[in-house]
Amino acid sequence: MRRIAILGATGSVGQQALDLVARNPGRWQVEALTANGNAQALADAARACGAKFAAVGDPAAYGALKEALAGSGIEAAAGPEAICEAARRPSDIVLTAIVGAAGLKPTLAAVERGATIAIANKETLVCAGPVVQAAARASGAVLLPVDSEHNAIFQCFDHDQPGSVERIILTCSGGPFRTWTRTEMGQASVADACRHPVWSMGAKISVDSATLMNKGLELIEAHHLFPVGIDRLDVVVHPQSVVHSMVEYVDGSVLAQLGTPDMRIPIAFAMAWPERIATPATRLDLCAIGRLEFEAPDFERFPCLKLAWDAMRAEGSAPCILNAANEVAVAAFIAGKVGFLDIDTIVAETLATVASGPVGCLDEVLEIDLAARAAAGVQVELRTR
Numbered sequence: 001m002r003r004i005a006i007l008g009a010t011g012s013v014g015q016q017a018l019d020l021v022a023r024n025p026g027r028w029q030v031e032a033l034t035a036n037g038n039a040q041a042l043a044d045a046a047r048a049c050g051a052k053f054a055a056v057g058d059p060a061a062y063g064a065l066k067e068a069l070a071g072s073g074i075e076a077a078a079g080p081e082a083i084c085e086a087a088r089r090p091s092d093i094v095l096t097a098i099v100g101a102a103g104l105k106p107t108l109a110a111v112e113r114g115a116t117i118a119i120a121n122k123e124t125l126v127c128a129g130p131v132v133q134a135a136a137r138a139s140g141a142v143l144l145p146v147d148s149e150h151n152a153i154f155q156c157f158d159h160d161q162p163g164s165v166e167r168i169i170l171t172c173s174g175g176p177f178r179t180w181t182r183t184e185m186g187q188a189s190v191a192d193a194c195r196h197p198v199w200s201m202g203a204k205i206s207v208d209s210a211t212l213m214n215k216g217l218e219l220i221e222a223h224h225l226f227p228v229g230i231d232r233l234d235v236v237v238h239p240q241s242v243v244h245s246m247v248e249y250v251d252g253s254v255l256a257q258l259g260t261p262d263m264r265i266p267i268a269f270a271m272a273w274p275e276r277i278a279t280p281a282t283r284l285d286l287c288a289i290g291r292l293e294f295e296a297p298d299f300e301r302f303p304c305l306k307l308a309w310d311a312m313r314a315e316g317s318a319p320c321i322l323n324a325a326n327e328v329a330v331a332a333f334i335a336g337k338v339g340f341l342d343i344d345t346i347v348a349e350t351l352a353t354v355a356s357g358p359v360g361c362l363d364e365v366l367e368i369d370l371a372a373r374a375a376a377g378v379q380v381e382l383r384t385r
């Protein structure tokens with residue numbers, strides 16, 4: 001049995017991972033589960049899978065967790081350090097499914113002890129890709145992408161001949177506003193933005209999909225996961241989300257991974273790797289789907305994609321500033337403080353006001369992340385309705 005820790009166990013990815021654990025008795029022993037404030041759901045999940053340790057990031061949720069775990073024998077803990085402790089406990093695999101840069105320190109804790117990391121938490125790679133990869137090289141940790149596009153690329157990528165890859169093509173659904181004008185997007189509600197046409201996901205990534213920032217973050221994620229130059233990364237809009245991404249080789253061959261849009265496919269791939277295991281995902285029926293469409297992304301209606309592309313090219317702290325500003329802007333939008341179109345403006349203004357430069361270590365990343373959040377907070381206040 002392989003021991004697994006699931007960080008972000010109460011979220012969309014975490015719950016689907018636990019579904020796979022429940023469907024495969026004897027395959028994984030759950031060492032630790034974490035959440036932020038959702039103590040009851042965490043305790044229920046920990047009891048159901050027989051976890052040994054459960055931690056909430058929010059110290060205020062400790063009492064509720066302790067009470068919900070009473071008599072279970074499951075150890076309870078709270079606070080950001082407890083989430084890192086969950087990552088450090090002796091598991092073979094750590095699934096990082098925390099949303100946002102809050103996942104950075106726990107992911108690094110798992111990387112530093114040389115664990116196999118099934119990484120869903122893309123923001124960690126966006127804000128600290130070089131730091132995480134350097135730590136992985138030093139410890140021997142293996143990073144297995146869970147994000148559907150990167151998992152597809154991982155499956156198609158010739159890891160023995162990276163030089164034979166000419167282009168990586170990330171597919172993008174286009175989000176709920178693919179056909180909307182900017183004027184229409186100006187009136188978009190949080191519910192509109194979270195109504196993803198294909199995937200059911202947490203609120204933050206759903207809004208990112210609506211602005212196309214998700215694809216921008218994924219470009220940067222791909223840059224850190226796959227050893228090809230920045231200029232070999234491309235994006236194509238594919239509304240059906242059946243082709244999860246593609247790898248083009250120097251001979252003109254293009255390899256793609258296809259499947260129904262069900263995150264349990266990439267989650268199972270990463271959690272069982274190098275084995276493949278059965279999943280309950282609906283099988284792909286191309287005749288029933290009938291058409292697969294592709295179109296170029298529109299940078300004018302979706303400026304976040306261009307902001308991310310530019311930040312990736314700038315390197316250094318620019319992606320960290322982009323990510324922090326985006327987290328602040330999306331949280332303000334979800335809280336009803338700013339409008340949908342304020343998100344790209346807040347990110348652009350933050351990138352324009354916070355000086356970027358090289359970043360060499362975790363402390364520098366955390367410092368720039370804080371500075372960018374403060375600057376983005378000012379931008380939010382300027383626009384608060």
Ligand SMILES: NC(=O)C1=CN([C@@H]2O[C@H](COP(=O)(O)OP(=O)(O)OC[C@H]3O[C@@H](n4cnc5c(N)ncnc54)[C@H](OP(=O)(O)O)[C@@H]3O)[C@@H](O)[C@H]2O)C=CC1
Pocket residue numbers: 007008009010011012013014034035036037038039056057058083096097098099100102120121122123146147148199200201202203204205263
């Ligand atoms: N959902 C999807 O299909 C996909 C998601 N991803 C990526 O996976 C990650 C998770 O996404 P998703 O599952 O949708 O997110 P959700 O919002 O559904 O879940 C987030 C999880 O993180 C926990 N969490 C939030 N903040 C903190 C914090 N400060 N400290 C510790 N834990 C915290 C939440 O706990 P609590 O419930 O207590 O708040 C919850 O368990 C993101 O990086 C996303 O981009 C990538 C591809 C697909």
Ligand SMILES: CC(=O)[C@@H](O)[C@H](O)COP(=O)(O)O
Pocket residue numbers: 147148149171172173174175199205208209210214215263
């Ligand atoms: C399931 C997954 O990996 C998400 O990141 C998804 O790709 C979002 O879709 P778009 O960002 O392409 O709309």
Ligand SMILES: [Mn+2]
Pocket residue numbers: 147148149218
């Ligand atoms: Mn994705």
